Amino acid sequence: MTTRIVVMPLAELVGFVNEWGSLPRALDQRPPSDDSVRTTLADELHPVFAASDPAERARLVTALLDRTRVRPELATHDGVLTEEWTVEDPAEKERAAAALALRHHLAEHPGRIGVCADDQCADVYVDASPAGRRRFCCLTCQNRARAAAFRRRNRAATG
Numbered sequence: 001m002t003t004r005i006v007v008m009p010l011a012e013l014v015g016f017v018n019e020w021g022s023l024p025r026a027l028d029q030r031p032p033s034d035d036s037v038r039t040t041l042a043d044e045l046h047p048v049f050a051a052s053d054p055a056e057r058a059r060l061v062t063a064l065l066d067r068t069r070v071r072p073e074l075a076t077h078d079g080v081l082t083e084e085w086t087v088e089d090p091a092e093k094e095r096a097a098a099a100l101a102l103r104h105h106l107a108e109h110p111g112r113i114g115v116c117a118d119d120q121c122a123d124v125y126v127d128a129s130p131a132g133r134r135r136f137c138c139l140t141c142q143n144r145a146r147a148a149a150f151r152r153r154n155r156a157a158t159g
């Protein structure tokens with residue numbers, strides 16, 4: 001018996017890492033998670049977003065795929081042939097769903113993921129902006145970082 005994998009939508013993947021990751025929770029001053037399975041996976045996914053080197057990203061995603069032993073299959077549903085991904089171990093279902101999503105996205109859009117540049121936030125994001133220069137997870141962080149930079153400049157000018 002194998003478990004069929006439904007590739008995780010990217011928005012769901014980002015939400016998962018930000019909800020359960022140790023670093024996003026700590027910087028957001030939320031209590032540590034009590035779901036160790038989800039937090040373990042989120043903490044495996046966060047470094048993929050944090051890595052600046054494409055080779056490091058490739059290595060991390062490949063290691064995740066290896067661990068799940070996800071494999072391609074050809075299946076039939078009511079006589080119709082379909083491509084499928086499956087795992088033997090149902091416990092690897094979420095990891096495989098996330099790793100496949102990252103593999104696909106990074107192959108199409110290398111570099112278009114990241115971790116928020118605000119120093120009070122470690123949330124991850126997928127960059128869907130036309131220019132591909134996104135640096136913050138959300139407008140709140142972008143505005144906070146801009147205000148902090150403005151205060152620093154003012155202090156430097158008057159002090």
Ligand SMILES: [Zn+2]
Pocket residue numbers: 116117118121122123136137138141
């Ligand atoms: Zn942020």
